[in-house]
Amino acid sequence: MDWIDILLKVVYAVLVVVVTMTIAGYSVMAERKIASWIQGRIGPNRARIPGIADIPVLGKMLVQLGIFQLPADGLKFLFKEEPVPAHVKKVYYNIAPCLSLVPALVVLVVLPFGVYYVDGQAQPLVLANLDIGILFILAISSLGVYGIVLGAWAGNNKYSFFGGVRSSAQMISYELAMGMAILPVFMWANGPTGSLGDLTLFNVVEAQKDLWLVFWMPLPAFIYLTALFAETNRLPFDMPETETELVGGFHTEYGGFKFGLYFTGEYAHMVIGSAIFTLLFFGGWQFLPTFGVLPDWVANPWASWGWIGAVISVIFFIVKMYSLMVFFIWIRWTLPRFRYDQVMTIGWKYLVPMALACIIFYAIFIAAWDTFWTIENIPAVIDQAAP
Amino acid sequence: MSKVVERKPLTFLEKTYLPQIIGGLKITLKNFFRPKVTLQYPEERPPIPVGYRGVPTLVRDPNGREKCVSCQLCEFVCPPKAIRITPGEIPEAETERAHVEKGPEDFEINMLRCIYCGMCEEVCPEEAIFLQDIYSVVGTSREEFVNHKDKLYELGGTLPDQHYKWDKKKTAEERAAAGGHH
Numbered sequence: 189m190d191w192i193d194i195l196l197k198v199v200y201a202v203l204v205v206v207v208t209m210t211i212a213g214y215s216v217m218a219e220r221k222i223a224s225w226i227q228g229r230i231g232p233n234r235a236r237i238p239g240i241a242d243i244p245v246l247g248k249m250l251v252q253l254g255i256f257q258l259p260a261d262g263l264k265f266l267f268k269e270e271p272v273p274a275h276v277k278k279v280y281y282n283i284a285p286c287l288s289l290v291p292a293l294v295v296l297v298v299l300p301f302g303v304y305y306v307d308g309q310a311q312p313l314v315l316a317n318l319d320i321g322i323l324f325i326l327a328i329s330s331l332g333v334y335g336i337v338l339g340a341w342a343g344n345n346k347y348s349f350f351g352g353v354r355s356s357a358q359m360i361s362y363e364l365a366m367g368m369a370i371l372p373v374f375m376w377a378n379g380p381t382g383s384l385g386d387l388t389l390f391n392v393v394e395a396q397k398d399l400w401l402v403f404w405m406p407l408p409a410f411i412y413l414t415a416l417f418a419e420t421n422r423l424p425f426d427m428p429e430t431e432t433e434l435v436g437g438f439h440t441e442y443g444g445f446k447f448g449l450y451f452t453g454e455y456a457h458m459v460i461g462s463a464i465f466t467l468l469f470f471g472g473w474q475f476l477p478t479f480g481v482l483p484d485w486v487a488n489p490w491a492s493w494g495w496i497g498a499v500i501s502v503i504f505f506i507v508k509m510y511s512l513m514v515f516f517i518w519i520r521w522t523l524p525r526f527r528y529d530q531v532m533t534i535g536w537k538y539l540v541p542m543a544l545a546c547i548i549f550y551a552i553f554i555a556a557w558d559t560f561w562t563i564e565n566i567p568a569v570i571d572q573a574a575p
Numbered sequence: 576m577s578k579v580v581e582r583k584p585l586t587f588l589e590k591t592y593l594p595q596i597i598g599g600l601k602i603t604l605k606n607f608f609r610p611k612v613t614l615q616y617p618e619e620r621p622p623i624p625v626g627y628r629g630v631p632t633l634v635r636d637p638n639g640r641e642k643c644v645s646c647q648l649c650e651f652v653c654p655p656k657a658i659r660i661t662p663g664e665i666p667e668a669e670t671e672r673a674h675v676e677k678g679p680e681d682f683e684i685n686m687l688r689c690i691y692c693g694m695c696e697e698v699c700p701e702e703a704i705f706l707q708d709i710y711s712v713v714g715t716s717r718e719e720f721v722n723h724k725d726k727l728y729e730l731g732g733t734l735p736d737q738h739y740k741w742d743k744k745k746t747a748e749e750r751a752a753a754g755g756h757h
Contacts, residue, residue: 222607224613225606225607225611226603227606228606228609228611228612228613229611229612229613230611230613230615518600518603518604519600521603522596522599522600523596523599
């Protein structure tokens with residue numbers, strides 16, 4: 189690899205992180221706005237940046253929408269006094285918020301967020317197209333809980349501690365269901381109909397040209413979505429910070445920018461979680477599923493448009509991802525919080541067995557499909573797989 | 576006669592809670608598009624009901640004269656001891672009020688202590704102190720929250736009233752001096 193390539197990769201990486209963090213930041217704004225709209229309020233509509241807000245009509249609209257709330261919040265977090273309570277374990281206390289943000293950002297490396305074509309061959313827009321994509325994601329994203337547990341421990345009080353312990357128990361339970369819900373997807377994507385036979389997310393998206401998997405595998409999609417809610421500590425699963433019982437949960441002792449880091453980490457986790465869900469079940473950057481009937485161009489109408497098509501594919505991916513974020517927020521203001529034993533019951537007694545049943549069902553089905561349909565119809569597909 | 580309501584066992588679909596969750600989502604979505612009910616506070620003010628107990632103020636009589644005679648009843652009755660009155664004489668120059676016994680030299684109400692109970696208004700024999708509809712008290716220092724006499728009269732203004740105790744006394748005195756009887 190040339191040093192130019194390395195430099196380019198670094199630039200891409202910085203771009204991706206900046207965009208993701210911005211989206212995460214603006215999700216906070218979206219959360220506040222949508223929450224207020226659902227509750228019959230107007231929400232943040234005062235923060236203004238003089239230059240931009242003075243543009244005649246647009247400026248006023250942006251102020252009303254609360255677009256400038258993010259810089260205001262950011263500045264507040266930066267300049268707020270940051271007390272370090274006397275009873276905390278200083279080193280861990282300072283490390284913990286970073287630890288909760290870093291895994292969320294590392295996962296970005298293997299997320300394909302768009303597609304471009306070289307000589308008619310689809311190439312993913314991704315920082316590193318690892319063969320073990322989804323394993324990497326599962327491995328790294330489960331590290332996020334260390335930040336929470338460490339913060340809870342360092343906080344050195346019982347409320348934060350309970351929050352941390354609950355958080356780890358919940359993560360472990362739902363990680364299991366999540367991992368198992370993904371298996372049918374990869375069985376399907378890597379059957380003889382799929383091409384390369386590995387675990388990259390790019391393959392999964394390519395395999396969804398005919399049918400988005402949410403239609404074909406609604407139950408795994410549902411299990412995955414539920415597990416995602418629990419993993420990202422969103423309501424109705426926000427056990428780690430239940431304000432009613434635990435004051436603030438694991439971040440009771442945190443304030444200022446450290447709390448901000450936790451907050452951004454949580455939202456970055458949400459952004460990336462919904463990105464993965466989009467890739468696995470919603471056909472990634474593809475326009476519409478063809479259902480095997482419509483002509484092929486429906487899946488990627490902009491395939492031949494060069495770099496413009498690539499940009500559109502990224503935009504379309506972000507649109508899908510963001511609608512899922514809106515759904516996250518919408519659910520938050522609809523469902524009440526579960527009790528902790530209910531959370532555990534749903535996780536272990538319903539989701540895990542359901543995911544197991546799904547694996548068995550889809551394994552049998554896909555095996556039968558491959559044996560009796562695909563192999564007979566496309567006997568040469570295995571040879572094509574070898575590059 | 577009690578009516579027994581039979582509780583049906585939940586169907587499978589109901590046990591999954593999914594229809595209920597979808598129903599809930601529908602309701603929140605409907606709320607999403609409803610007109611907003613928020614009051615835009617600094618621009619829009621809420622209507623204040625009659626008899627609202629806001630900031631205590633001093634009022635002048637319809638002739639523009641101070642009504643307070645610094646009897647200190649309000650100071651005495653005030654539960655949190657927010658009122659302090661420095662009694663003073665009526666200045667010689669004010670011939671208009673020469674017949675009134677006393678007037679306050681200074682009258683301070685500490686809004687950091689005031690609990691808006693309205694007992695000062697109740698007890699005032701001159702109807703000089705009123706709790707009016709001002710409800711937002713702001714300031715950046717403790718000193719700003721102590722309302723002195725000028726501020727209190729500025730806030731209070733003049734209220735229509737029928738209480739002309741000192742005028743009546745004056746006319747009575749004048750009549751007596753003229754040899755009449757009362």
